Amino acid sequence: MQRRSELVFADVDGKSLDALAPRERILKTASDLFYRLSINSVGIDRIIAESGVAKMTFYKHFPSKATLIASYLRHQKAMWFQMLATATEEPGLSSTGRVLAIFDAIDGPLRAPTFRGCSITRGLAEFGPEANTPEVQATIAEYFAELHEFVASLIKPLDLDNPERAVVQILSLVQGSFVMAQSLPGLGIVEANREAAELLLEHALSE
Amino acid sequence: MQRRSELVFADVDGKSLDALAPRERILKTASDLFYRLSINSVGIDRIIAESGVAKMTFYKHFPSKATLIASYLRHQKAMWFQMLATATEEPGLSSTGRVLAIFDAIDGPLRAPTFRGCSITRGLAEFGPEANTPEVQATIAEYFAELHEFVASLIKPLDLDNPERAVVQILSLVQGSFVMAQSLPGLGIVEANREAAELLLEHALSE
DNA sequence: AGCCGCATAGACAGACCTGTATATATTTGA
DNA sequence: TCAAATATATACAGGTCTGTCTATGCGGCT
Numbered sequence A, B: 001m002q003r004r005s006e007l008v009f010a011d012v013d014g015k016s017l018d019a020l021a022p023r024e025r026i027l028k029t030a031s032d033l034f035y036r037l038s039i040n041s042v043g044i045d046r047i048i049a050e051s052g053v054a055k056m057t058f059y060k061h062f063p064s065k066a067t068l069i070a071s072y073l074r075h076q077k078a079m080w081f082q083m084l085a086t087a088t089e090e091p092g093l094s095s096t097g098r099v100l101a102i103f104d105a106i107d108g109p110l111r112a113p114t115f116r117g118c119s120i121t122r123g124l125a126e127f128g129p130e131a132n133t134p135e136v137q138a139t140i141a142e143y144f145a146e147l148h149e150f151v152a153s154l155i156k157p158l159d160l161d162n163p164e165r166a167v168v169q170i171l172s173l174v175q176g177s178f179v180m181a182q183s184l185p186g187l188g189i190v191e192a193n194r195e196a197a198e199l200l201l202e203h204a205l206s207e
Numbered sequence C: 001a002g003c004c005g006c007a008t009a010g011a012c013a014g015a016c017c018t019g020t021a022t023a024t025a026t027t028t029g030a
Numbered sequence D: 001t002c003a004a005a006t007a008t009a010t011a012c013a014g015g016t017c018t019g020t021c022t023a024t025g026c027g028g029c030t
Helices: A022-037 A044-051 A055-061 A065-088 A095-111 A119-126 A134-158 A163-183 A189-205 B022-037 B044-051 B055-061 B065-088 B095-111 B119-126 B134-158 B163-183 B189-205
Strands: none
Touching (some): A022 A119, A044 A055, A044 A065, A065 A134, A095 A189, A119 B119, A134 A189, A163 B163, A189 B189, B022 B044, B065 B095, B095 B163, B119 B163, B134 B189, B163 B189
């Protein structure tokens, strides 16, 4: 009996596994296993067994495990950016409010008992510079570059003296929140870091 | 028989590999491979081959791969805490100076081109709650608990209204620095986060 | 009806994994 | 010096890994 994924699957969410098309069934099963256990410790055979699909069907949709891993990471990235966009584009928010909305958005997910850290940062832990899986590494690199870009676009309207410093600080507080929530849950982490971010932005604005 | 502690590394650093005793040779080779590539992607056979040791010798010193992994993580933890202790116990430092000394200490290592993130956080990415390697998971859990304890002990003398919040903020900035340096190097990360920490402590002190 | 595309089922190859066994050599220390 | 402890070299067992192959079933479309 397989457990339902806690990860957000926009168009997939809610449907039972066997109501899904094979490709989605595979990706959903793999995402759940990869996130819960780690990528390298989950084999193709297990994903095939738990998604109830034939091996040939798997290899028709994903020519290699690396392809599946890259799809997994791209999917996680898309979900995460969609969540960020929704939160920060809320109407009526001030410019600093938009930055702080990141923390409001992650607070819930990071408190979930199924939370295991940032899936992409954990992917980087397994597929660093010396791995030879270019598609996977490129996906990871794009994620971090785009996240930086995204936060920079939120900071820009504040017209700070040193915007790049603020971007680094906010990003660090976000990434730090992920690691902390994974390793030492239950300390009001996001609340503390939201307050830190607020103070840092206030101070930067008054310079 | 006086067995050399595995946590002692002073006499290991600097010597060429084949001048070391087998156990140290194995641990050093494994540490290098685990850190560069990830733990699960490096097999025993490769560690044995690169450390120039016989398989029987390996299994005499490390009854299982999990034992080796735990030794690796304990060794990393010891090095890191020793570095922290050295930096924060520097004479002449104020109480806040001790906290900020953490950032001064990590700045260099995080800029190194060989830096690949925190070895223990990366270990957690591979050996989370659902792995069945109790020794490894216990080592990781101890690390995070002790790191929290350590920072709390530095914050305590400041006598803040809300010390736990400051602890979380400092820890987050540290962990965030590690992730950032790993994923987006070259942005003056530690400098920015040291300034953030300073501001946060100043503000907390004036409450 | 009949065909085509997709899914299933499962065997199989070849590489790699952890861990053990056997037999030989080398170091060490009493 | 000589025996015990330790290291070496290598073969092997049994499992798991990714990826391929063959053969079969089934549903939709013309």
